[in-house]
Amino acid sequence: MQNHVMNTYGRMPVNFVSGAGSYLTDSEGKTYFDGLTGIAVCGLGHAHPHVAEALAHQAKTLLHTSNLYEIPLQTKLANRLCERSGMDNAFFCNSGAEANEAAIKLARLKGNNEGIKSPSIVVVDGSFHGRTMATLTATGNRKVHAGFEPLLSGFVRAPFNDIAAVEAIAANNPSVVAVMVEPILGEGGIYIPDDAYLTSLRAICDANNWLLIADEVQSGNARTGKFFAYQHTDILPDVVTTAKGLGNGMPIGVCLARGAAANLFVPGNHGSTFGGNPMACAAANAVLDVIDAEGLEERALVLGERIQNGLREELAGRNDIKEIRGAGLMLAVEMHQDIGGYAAKALEQGLLINVTQGNIIRMLPPLTMTDAEADELVSRVVDLIKN
Numbered sequence: 001m002q003n004h005v006m007n008t009y010g011r012m013p014v015n016f017v018s019g020a021g022s023y024l025t026d027s028e029g030k031t032y033f034d035g036l037t038g039i040a041v042c043g044l045g046h047a048h049p050h051v052a053e054a055l056a057h058q059a060k061t062l063l064h065t066s067n068l069y070e071i072p073l074q075t076k077l078a079n080r081l082c083e084r085s086g087m088d089n090a091f092f093c094n095s096g097a098e099a100n101e102a103a104i105k106l107a108r109l110k111g112n113n114e115g116i117k118s119p120s121i122v123v124v125d126g127s128f129h130g131r132t133m134a135t136l137t138a139t140g141n142r143k144v145h146a147g148f149e150p151l152l153s154g155f156v157r158a159p160f161n162d163i164a165a166v167e168a169i170a171a172n173n174p175s176v177v178a179v180m181v182e183p184i185l186g187e188g189g190i191y192i193p194d195d196a197y198l199t200s201l202r203a204i205c206d207a208n209n210w211l212l213i214a215d216e217v218q219s220g221n222a223r224t225g226k227f228f229a230y231q232h233t234d235i236l237p238d239v240v241t242t243a244k245g246l247g248n249g250m251p252i253g254v255c256l257a258r259g260a261a262a263n264l265f266v267p268g269n270h271g272s273t274f275g276g277n278p279m280a281c282a283a284a285n286a287v288l289d290v291i292d293a294e295g296l297e298e299r300a301l302v303l304g305e306r307i308q309n310g311l312r313e314e315l316a317g318r319n320d321i322k323e324i325r326g327a328g329l330m331l332a333v334e335m336h337q338d339i340g341g342y343a344a345k346a347l348e349q350g351l352l353i354n355v356t357q358g359n360i361i362r363m364l365p366p367l368t369m370t371d372a373e374a375d376e377l378v379s380r381v382v383d384l385i386k387n
């Protein structure tokens, strides 16, 4: 078939026609274990009945009005997200990049309101924040920048997990207004910083009147065993962004903020045509219902432990394994050698995983897996590595 879609993705030669829970079926009738959930999007698995029901009902009732009018489902979602995050207000949009754009605009607005010339934001090497001009500039990966120069000004880079580097920036750079970090690097390869990292960043932000912005686009929505990954610590960020798992496949993003940052935007500063429309909010409200009803934060922890233990046991003694790591159901097996062909090999074996950085198997499986399905994921990944 002729294909007029722009060539922005290296696509695999498979076409899924339906899904149920942890499994997908392709156009030839072959089934696959979905160990990736569309990159941490379908955290409740495919065709979850409560989400499907909520969407079918909403589709028959009202898809969209406008942010010119009140949207009770949006207010309800904002209230629920603020209650579980410790944030005060929410701005809704349609993607992770847009949520981060809102956070960047908040930080710049704070700086400009305070008379800081050219306010800048500290960002981290190895991070991923999106593909818009501001968020690709914030991203700490040269490959994402390449060809799109000039990048935006107003970003200062620090190595990941390096508090001394951020302290040095604080000492030398009076234009900084915020630090933006992923509590766990996702696209960068599931790297988990030292326990004290976020707490130390919080202290630096407090001492310098900076905003701490947590990009939880991937790590949020119960994936790591708490609703947000920063909730494994005692600190609160000033701004939290999320998207991927929030709508279980309906596009929705949110920028949450606390304290003074929660009231920075006023009418005319920022907006979105689709952001937080009734359909997207019906999906996200249904996702929150299920996370609570099925205890998925706790399940993500239990399943993550089970999978890591299983992989450690089955892969013990192999000298091609560099590290098995994870937080809840953000999981990685880092190999010593290049495993560029593994995603295709896995696909052939009926398993969806992803390879990042050339040598890291990344798994982002459904939070709704049974124990038996978690064990199946372990044995399939072990098969992939051994055969």
Ligand SMILES: *Cc1c(COP(=O)(O)O)cnc(C)c1O
Pocket (backbone or CB within 6 Å): 094, 095, 096, 097, 098, 100, 128, 129, 130, 131, 182, 186, 187, 215, 216, 217, 218, 219, 243, 244
């Ligand atoms: C995926 C991702 C983004 C970008 O989200 P989009 O919805 O693709 O714009 C931003 N930050 C993190 C941490 C992500 O994983």
